[in-house]
Amino acid sequence: MAKAKSAPASSAGGMLPWLALALLLLVADQLTKTLVLGYYQLGDSTVVTPFFNLVRVHNFGAAFSFLASAGGWQRWFFTALGLAAALFIVWMLRAHAGQKLFSFALACILGGALGNVIDRLMHGYVVDFLDFHWAGWHFPAFNLADSAITVGAVCLVLDELLRVRHSQ
Template sequence: MAGKGKTTFGKSSASWLPWLGLALIILIADQFAKVLIVGYYRLGDSTYVTSFFNIVRAHNTGAAFSFLHDAGGWQRWFFTGIGVAAALFIIYMLRKHAGQKLFSFAMACVLGGAIGNVIDRLMHGYVVDFLDFHWRGMHFAAFNLADAAITLGAICLILDELLRVKRGK
C-alpha cells in the first residue's frame, strides 16, 4: 500500500511533476508556434531566413518524412492512437523512473512532442510543419518543434542506454 505522499510506484508524486512541467513547456511552445504559422502563413508560403533555413507552412497527414501521407485518411486515426498510447506509456514510465534524470528528460521531450502532434491531428487532420532546412537545393523534410523534441528525446534515450550499459561493465 502506498504511503502518504507516495504514488503507487513508491515515488513522491512531486518527483515526476517537473518532468510533466517540461513536457507542458514543450507542448505550449509547439502549439504557440503553430498558431502563429497558421495565422500568418497560407499553405505553401515560405519566408527566407538564411541560406540554409526557411520558415514555411506545410501540412503532413503522414508520419515522419511524410510516411503514409497519401494513405487515404485512415492514418490520421492510426497515428493519433499511437500518440495517445505513447503518451500514456510515457506518463507511466515517468512516474516509475522520475529519479533517472536523463531518461526522464528524454521521456518528457517525447511526451510534449507527441501530444503536440496529436493535438494537430485531432484539430486539423494533419500536422503543421514549418521548419525547412536546405542545402544546395536539397531540402530536408519540413518539421516542427514537436518533431524536434521527439528527436531530441530519442537521442537522449539512446545516450541514456549507452551510459547505462557502460556503467554496468
C-alpha cells in the first residue's frame, strides 16, 4: 500500500502562522495610530524621555517623506505599490513558509506594508508618531508599520548572508 504524502511546509497551512504574525503587526499598528489620532492634534507632542517624543505627524509621501509634496498622485502610487508588494509576499510565503527567518522577515514587511496602505486609503496620508532625537537632531517620525518593515528588511539581509555563508 502506498504511503500518503504529507503536505509540504510550503502549503497554505504552513504559511498561516506567518499570516497571523502579519495580522498581529497590522492590528498593533492600526491600534496605535487610532490612539494617536484620538488623543493628539496634528503637530502635538509629548516628551517621554530626553531622546524620545510621541508626536502626531502626517506623511503624504513614503520613507523620509519621499514625494510628500508631489501633488496627490503619490497616494495612489504608494497604495498600489503596497498592495502589489503584499500580493508578492503572500506568494513568496506560500512557496517558502518552511524557511523561518525568511518567512518572519516577509511577515513583518507584509504587516507593515498593509498598515501603511490602510492609512493611505482611510486618511490620504500615513500617521507617524515615534520621534527619536539627540542634541537637536530629529530622526524622521515613524510608526509601528515602518518599524516592522525595517525589522523585516534587516532580517531579509541577515537571511541572505546566512544562506550565502552556508552555501560556501
